[in-house]
Amino acid sequence: MKFVTALLGTVLVGAALMAAASPLEIKLPPETAAFKPSPLPGYALAQQKCSICHSADYINYQPPGLSLAQWTGEASKMQHAYGAPISDEEVKIIGTYLATTYGSAKVDAAAVVASSGIASQPVPAAMPPSNAMALLQGNGCLACHAIDHKVVGPAYRDVAAKYAHDPQAQGKVEASIRNGGSGRWGAVPMPPFSQLSAQDIHTLAGFILHQ
Structure with a gap:
């Protein structure tokens, strides 16, 4: 009986120590998979x-x-x-x-x-600058972002607030759109949009920063 009591006490102490321990944090490795290149x-x-x-x-x-x-x-x-x-x-x-x-x-x-x-694929050389909302809808941006609330990624108003006093804001947001990445707003990665023209990226960044 004493052995059972001692064993029970050991189990209870172990359980208490486990409950007091810090929660286990699991950090996933960075995304390394990539689509195979193609001229298509x-x-x-x-x-x-x-x-x-x-x-x-x-x-x-x-x-x-x-x-x-x-x-x-x-x-x-x-x-x-x-x-x-x-x-x-x-x-x-x-x-x-x-x-x-x-x-x-x-x-x-x-x-x-x-x-x-x-x-x-050919696009007329004289094509006017694209409308920001059309770019957002046509490139799937609104599947992960919204103007005023977080979806998968941050709200555009939160991005604008973060860079409100940064003189390099336009360039930084353009780089984020062009190159993608993760870690700035959480672990979910943003895919790169390097296929967009410099003008389209400039238009999108300007739209985001004026929310």
Whole structure:
């Protein structure tokens, strides 16, 4: 009986020590996965829009050798089932990139050329500066940010307040948009938007800082 009492006392003391100990902190390693490079326009789109919701490692988890139709179906599922901010045309362009880079499709196949988006890439040289809200909507920014409240990332008003008295604010916010990163506002990484033009990035940064 004395042994049982002593054992119980030991257990209770151990439990008390565990309860008093600091909570265990788990720090995840930095994101290192990256999409495989490709000259196809779907590469930039995948970096920009797929990275909003998941790591590039998600692509590597899919069965190898998926066809153009199968990869396009996966992109379409992200659009319709999970609300990915991509248009029907972008579904085809991303599906083509994934199918040729990770699947069984050939770059020079007729179906790939037709859906790659290459023919639609040229932009008129005299195109006027893009409207900030159109840029936010077209590039999936509003899936993670809002003007006045935190979503996944910080509210734009909070960003503006942070840099309110910083003379280098415009350049810093432009760099954040262009290069992405994590740690400034939490652990969730922001994907890079390096495919945007300097003018578009300047427009977005100016809009954010004036909230």
